[in-house]
Amino acid sequence: MTESSLRSAVDIAAAVRSGDISAVEVLEGHLARITESDAEIHAFNHVTDDAAREAARAVDAAVADGRDPGPLAGVPVALKDNLCTRGVPTTCSSRILEGWEPPYDATVVTRLAAAGAIAVGKTNMDEFAMGSSTENSAFGPTLNPHDTTRVPGGSSGGSSAAVAAGFASIALGSDTGGSIRQPAALCGVVGVKPTYGLVSRFGLIAFGSSLDQIGPFTTTVADAAAVCEVIGGHDAGDSTSIPQAFPSVSDHLDDGVEGLRVGIITEMMGDGIAPDVLARTRAAAEALAAAGAKVDEVSVPAVTFGLSAYYLVAPAEASSNLARYDGVRYGLRVDAPTTTEMMEATRTAGFGDEVKRRIMLGTYALSAGYYDAFYGKALKVRTLIRRDFDAAYEDFDVLLSPTSPTTAFEVGAKVDDPLTMYLNDVCTIPTNLAGHAAISVPYGTGDDGLPVGVQVLAPALGEVVMFRVARALEAGLK
Amino acid sequence: MTSTTGSSTSGIDLDIWEIVIGLEVHAELATRTKLFSSATNLFGGEPNTNIDPLTLGLPGSLPVLNEHAVELAIRVGLALNCKVQRSVFARKNYFYPDLPKDYQISQ
Amino acid sequence: MSDRITPEDVAKVAKLALLRLNDDELDRFTHQLADILEHAGDMESLDLDDVEPMARPIPLVNVFRADVPGVPLDRDEVLRAAPSADDGRFRVPSILGDER
Numbered sequence: 001m002t003e004s005s006l007r008s009a010v011d012i013a014a015a016v017r018s019g020d021i022s023a024v025e026v027l028e029g030h031l032a033r034i035t036e037s038d039a040e041i042h043a044f045n046h047v048t049d050d051a052a053r054e055a056a057r058a059v060d061a062a063v064a065d066g067r068d069p070g071p072l073a074g075v076p077v078a079l080k081d082n083l084c085t086r087g088v089p090t091t092c093s094s095r096i097l098e099g100w101e102p103p104y105d106a107t108v109v110t111r112l113a114a115a116g117a118i119a120v121g122k123t124n125m126d127e128f129a130m131g132s133s134t135e136n137s138a139f140g141p142t143l144n145p146h147d148t149t150r151v152p153g154g155s156s157g158g159s160s161a162a163v164a165a166g167f168a169s170i171a172l173g174s175d176t177g178g179s180i181r182q183p184a185a186l187c188g189v190v191g192v193k194p195t196y197g198l199v200s201r202f203g204l205i206a207f208g209s210s211l212d213q214i215g216p217f218t219t220t221v222a223d224a225a226a227v228c229e230v231i232g233g234h235d236a237g238d239s240t241s242i243p244q245a246f247p248s249v250s251d252h253l254d255d256g257v258e259g260l261r262v263g264i265i266t267e268m269m270g271d272g273i274a275p276d277v278l279a280r281t282r283a284a285a286e287a288l289a290a291a292g293a294k295v296d297e298v299s300v301p302a303v304t305f306g307l308s309a310y311y312l313v314a315p316a317e318a319s320s321n322l323a324r325y326d327g328v329r330y331g332l333r334v335d336a337p338t339t340t341e342m343m344e345a346t347r348t349a350g351f352g353d354e355v356k357r358r359i360m361l362g363t364y365a366l367s368a369g370y371y372d373a374f375y376g377k378a379l380k381v382r383t384l385i386r387r388d389f390d391a392a393y394e395d396f397d398v399l400l401s402p403t404s405p406t407t408a409f410e411v412g413a414k415v416d417d418p419l420t421m422y423l424n425d426v427c428t429i430p431t432n433l434a435g436h437a438a439i440s441v442p443y444g445t446g447d448d449g450l451p452v453g454v455q456v457l458a459p460a461l462g463e464v465v466m467f468r469v470a471r472a473l474e475a476g477l478k
Numbered sequence: 479m480t481s482t483t484g485s486s487t488s489g490i491d492l493d494i495w496e497i498v499i500g501l502e503v504h505a506e507l508a509t510r511t512k513l514f515s516s517a518t519n520l521f522g523g524e525p526n527t528n529i530d531p532l533t534l535g536l537p538g539s540l541p542v543l544n545e546h547a548v549e550l551a552i553r554v555g556l557a558l559n560c561k562v563q564r565s566v567f568a569r570k571n572y573f574y575p576d577l578p579k580d581y582q583i584s585q
Numbered sequence: 586m587s588d589r590i591t592p593e594d595v596a597k598v599a600k601l602a603l604l605r606l607n608d609d610e611l612d613r614f615t616h617q618l619a620d621i622l623e624h625a626g627d628m629e630s631l632d633l634d635d636v637e638p639m640a641r642p643i644p645l646v647n648v649f650r651a652d653v654p655g656v657p658l659d660r661d662e663v664l665r666a667a668p669s670a671d672d673g674r675f676r677v678p679s680i681l682g683d684e685r
Binding site for chain 1 (some may be wrong): 506525531534535536538539540541542543569571573575578579580
Binding site for chain 3 (some may be wrong): 056100101103104128196197210236239240242245249253298304305307310311312319323327328329331332333335336337338339340341343344345347351353356357359360361363364367374376377378379380381383386418419420427433434435436460
């Protein structure tokens, strides 16, 4: 078989494990595509080709010796640049961490390596994961491989584009308000935000600690299941890690959807969603009905307040999480006569506009006199959103919605007005606030020929049924 | 503390005012590692050797609470006839060069 | 929520967050933050009196680790990444005499 015919992680791992193809050959094929096209796409901030070749050789040696090379043996993986990788620059696409090399690996990085996956590089993102287009990167935007005049989505745009362009078979991103699912939809790949607490955040550079989750970008639902099972499950290094293994989603992928109850979220099917995206979502609902699911509409009223609550909670948490960037121990330092002046000069020079905006918004929301009116109120709205979801899940096993209101928009089209940009996440944000799970599955194209993704939502720890429905959508796609 | 009628030489009327003195006592718990970090807490070591990602406030680091510290603190509380109650941690945010995360994790 | 956020408010939070803004940024950010907060005003229509705030999605309690030393970081590796290091320590500008 040729390298270029192997794209899915499951296929690559099977071929490498059986010795049908070498991990080195798989890797070289991916590196060649990176060399040919990433100058234009800019999915990567940093390519780790030498280390990757060494890792690939080690996998091949294991196979030759009859040792188990791991379930993802030889699978090239791209890592979002907010995941700590020891000795490899980890920048969050920010000037304030430009060139910083962590002295330790994130848990998910360690687990992927132990599974035999081959890290090929660190991907571009919106600075500190704040954005929906990857245009907030301090190092230039990533372009959508389907149409390079358009954005790949964000904040994990580089990881999404890397998989869409065949630079890596799988990629990891992080999702705080939709930053895996929305770019997955815009680039036509699968993207998963697992239940909060199912994937360790140890080594993930924090944006919103009660919202952040790491998850995979893949070309197939089966690959997403395989990656989740490798990276997920309890980690003693993360106090918010749920004390269990990742649910056995691969085992139940093809169980079908007969009798499953699917609820289309009314509030996510109205104005503000492009007609072609609505059409594809309805087509997905019909396909599930044809496959034996019971499909109906359901109202989850509080989700309409998700954007408002999120843009108080997330910046509040970020203002605290980003306080550590002070020029003292790592990263950028702009010198000044006193330490306070140095910290201020460093932060002013090191952070981009969107980051500054959110830090100030968060500081304001938490400040004396405003705490209850803003942050406190937003946390109560969060409870309402969770309650309304819980009520919906009394009558439905999964929910369905568009992932993104539109297909990929043009580079530069939404940069001037923050609120316009924030509206890209109306369908994804509520899941993060609730701590639930959701997956975006590619489901055809819009009128402009660009990818459309539909979102399957599940309650906390509902991954098994969520993946079943996602697989059914993928299998039945016409 | 005796109360006297009329004022003392400092002008405080002890008929109206009761003197209450509180003692905030910091006592180091006899653990092997720190409260949130698994770095050792040995006294007298070289600077910056008892370190892990959390003690330096490195990006991506996370705190995990030391079980033995909690146990010892509860023991002291019970020994001193205190009421042990539910405890939640919050962040006190301020900037200082020896405060690695630029916030303090406080009860 | 309350009255629209003012440039004075923004200047104050910028100072708290150790961010220095020029006049153009102060003006632009004030408008943008005001728009966002105004949008968030839609939460005023909700009755939140009997609603508990939710700071975190999963109610884990008593998450501990054993009192066992881990593997320390390599000090040289750490200090190599420091903006300024000297004699095993992080070097910073003057702290004494710092007004804030």
